Amino acid sequence: GDSVTQMEGPVTLSEEAFLTINCTYTATGYPSLFWYVQYPGEGLQLLLKATKADDKGSNKGFEATYRKETTSFHLEKGSVQVSDSAVYFCALTVIQGAQKLVFGQGTRLTINP
C-alpha cells in the first residue's frame, strides 16, 4: 500500500539555521506530494506541493523537490525563524481514484532564538 516515512523528530535548531526534514514514499500509482504544517493549536495548512517528477514546490522560504528516482520529497529552508516552530507533515495522494491523503508521522520542529 501507499505510505510516507518522515525523519524522526523532534528537531531543535537555532534561528537562521538550515533545515532539512527528510521524507520518502512508496506508492503504487503516480502520486502528488505535499507538505502540511500544523502550528500550535491550529489545523493543518498546505505549505507546498508538487504534482510530477522534478517539480519544485516552494512557499514562505521552504522548498521541496519531487524526486521520483529516490522516491523522496525532502523539505528544506535556508534560514529558519522562531515562527517556523510547528509540526510538519509529508503526505501523498494518488491522482487516480479517491483523493485520500496518506500522511507521514509528522516532525515537530522547534526553533530557538
Add this chain to the structure above:
Amino acid sequence: GAVVSQHPSWVICKSGTSVKIECRSLDFQATTMFWYRQFPKQSLMLMATSNEGSKATYEQGVEKDKFLINHASLTLSTLTVTSAHPEDSSFYICSAAQPRSYEQYFGPGTRLTVT
C-alpha cells in the same frame, strides 16, 4: 478562500453519551469531506470519506456504527461519536475537497475528552 470550520472546537462529555461534531466549508462547495483522528504527537489517521448525498466509506478498523457520518449538503458534514468512551478521547479533524480537485482544506480540529 477555501475556509473550513469545525464546531465545537473542544468538547467534554461523559462516558456513554453521544457527541456531534460539525464540519463546514464556508466559501466553496465540497463534494467530498474527510474525517481524521489525531492522537497526541502522532500523525493523522483517516477514519472515513464522505460524499454528499451518499453513505460514507470507512477505513478498515473504524466502527461505522460508533462513528456516524452524515454529509447532507455540499457545505456540511457531521461526525457523531455514539456511546463515547474515554478511549475515544482524541483530536478529530475534518477536511474538504472541491470537485475534481486533489487539494484538501482542513478544519482547525475538535478536541474531544470523554470522562
